[in-house]
Amino acid sequence: MSTDETGGDARGAAAGDGGRVDPLLSPVTIGRLRLRNRILSTAHAPAFAEGGHPRERYAAYHVEKAKGGLALTMIGGSTNVSVDSPSVFGQLYAGDDSILPWFRALTDGVKAHGAAVMCQLTHMGRRTLWDDGAWLPVVAPSPLRERAHRAIPKALEPADLGRIRRDFARAARRCVAAGFDGIELLAHGHLLGQLLTPHANRREDALGGPLEQRLVAVLDIVRGVRDAIGPEPALGLRIPGDEHRGGGLSAEDCVAIARALAGSGAIDFLNVVAGAPYDNLGLAEWVPPMGMGEVGHLAAAGRIRAAARVPVFAAGGVADLATARYGLAEGLVDMVGMTRAHMADPHLVAKLARGEEDRIRPCVGLGYCVDRVNQGKAAVCGHNVATGRELTLPHVIPPTDGARKRVLVVGGGPGGLEAARVAALRGHAVTLHEATARLGGQLLLAGAGTVRRQTLGVVEWLVDEVVRTGVDVRFESYLEAEDVLAAQADVVVLATGGLPAIPDVPGAERIDSVHDLLGGAVRPEGTLVVYDEIGGHAAAAAAEVAARKIVSQPGARAGARVIFVTPDEMPLQDLGPTTRAVALRALFRLGVVFVPNRALVGVEPQERARGNGLGLRLENTLTGEPEPIEAAGLVVENGTVPLDEIWRALVPHASNAGVLGLDRIGEDRFDFPIENPSGRFVLARIGDAVASRNMHxxxxxxxxVAMSL
Incomplete structure (x- = not known):
């Protein structure tokens, strides 16, 4: 049993010191490892690995969290131990000694800031690909395909199991030799978990059958790892608390697994997660984005903690400190994993300790981090652009080492707010002009629906920080070029955004944009077509809002509905698997009809029995055949066109002629070349004022721009 710093049961230490100490900041001991508080970042794969190694970028990402005060960071989400477990989303490979120098540099860096560090080890089983790496067949207990990764595995053979057991032990020894404080084995979704769940294990031999029999091989691997690393390092497993699916592990099964693991005497902790990542919605349960609803990670952890006499962590689903405190106060967990919360703000714990909880940048569940990894890209936080760029961008903004400047920001969307915030923190005098009565720009439209409503949390944090830093914000201030010239600023940042782009087709004058619908200018009645050329969140939000309004209208016309049309081969194609699955589920539940592979080529008026409508000329993108349909209305998502007239008017007056030099872009800095020696200010244009993109x-x-001043 682990103890807290006073020698008591760690499972009771969360109550704090008579209420005077925040329970999240109370120390805990796991096995023989002392941890300074109850907050950890759990193992995940940010896809920063280079050649299977955690090099400078990877290390800097974890060291930043140690600087920020957390107790424990787990690295190496899904670190592979075997050659027939190739990386599919940028994982590490601990199957040979080449990783040791990189491991040692990372552990030294984390420990230098007072945090502990562990590594997660796994064999992915069927949750990988056969046509990558060494092109070996994937292995699993039974030859059952997983929908998420799609490979049909070969059935695990005794020789495979013996080899994999040795691979786990060798990889664990490497981790300990490199200075890790502990090891976590992944027994959720990957091979160890596949052995445990009847969803993936249908065997009738010694590896299958009842749960007690399915546990034997997993316990053997766990004991092999403990024998390999000795008694000093902490050893634990990430396990499911409930797979939430028929034919999978029930909550009772998971409790039995936890009891068996704890009773083995080989482990020091269990890390509990809910859901089963066998398809995209299951992955969304595991790593829930906004709109997912309550998944029950803490409840699952609480059941495990009540049954198993080892400390229990919550591995996912906790994004805010109030929920984390609840988990401790109710005795559900001993430590709280706040992984994506640390991607949003790696200095979360330091701010809490300083009494600045209200300044923590919140994780709002954008899902951008997870989805990018599952799209084969490196993880970044949707609204903390320094995350993953710690080598070039700071989380704690330093003052400028040059002259203080007068900075004029035009536009109060996310780009303008971030430029104003950072410039003000650097010591510049910043004035921000917003043409409307509210800050937030296009992000405000996300609040019209329910699935993506938490996006408004980004706006709230940015606005609070801009106010705190002393930015002079002026509302309903629409500037012309002559107004900017009269302001006599040293730097002008144009974050004017863009206007909805309407497709260039016959009848375009009859088309409304999804912005019109989300902003309330279009009232959906009858059958509405949402046409999506982009494949992102905006069209999904518009379809959701329209469908809810149509359904709720008194006396709604029979058959009235939303038809979602896209030229792509699947709706919402640019979204990653978790946010797409959640958005599609919401739209299916509202009766939205999806029509892919259709391009809009024209719109014409159409006489209808109950009022005017539209005839939409669609064309099949694969056959070229015309496929006309009728609707009461049409809204389109086609991105934006830059609102840049003011930029063009100011270019002749700018010393850099509006040019942002790219010589230092590798350092995340712009140059402002002297293109016009008589220019009066530096001119920068950012965000959708340049080209239609996203918030990040x-x-x-x-x-x-602000860091380059």
């Missing part, structure tokens, strides 16, 4: 791109450009 706008905020990144805002920060790059």
């Amino acid at each position: 791109a706008a905020m990144l450009e805002g920060m790059r």
